[in-house]
Amino acid sequence: MKSPVVKRSIVVGGHKTSVSLEEPFWTSMKEISQQLSVTLSELVSEIDTNRQQGNLSSAIRLFVLDHFKSLAAGATGESRPRSGHAQGLAESPVERG
Secondary structure (H helix, E strand, C coil): CCCCCCEEEEEEEEEEEEEEEHHHHHHHHHHHHHHHCHHEEEHHHHHHCCCCCCCCHHHHHHHHHHHHHHHEEEECCCCCCCCCCHCCCCCCCCHHC
16 A cells, blocks of 8 residues: 655755655645745745744645635635744745745
């Protein structure tokens, strides 16, 4: 049985590291980085810099969840404050894209 988790090497903050995520999260991260006109490494580095706790894989999953929740809230006209794990990203170069 094939594992649903995919481990990939990526440069984060100038250092090569490996990150394990399910394929849908990798796909979502690629989509988000394209929307923001940044590289996947730049996006992951920004998430790493701004994470409050936990490991990098968890921080990425929470970032993706928050991104799509924010899009859904915008589509319904709801106003929703950003979650704590993503604080700082709105002011970062990544979000200005």
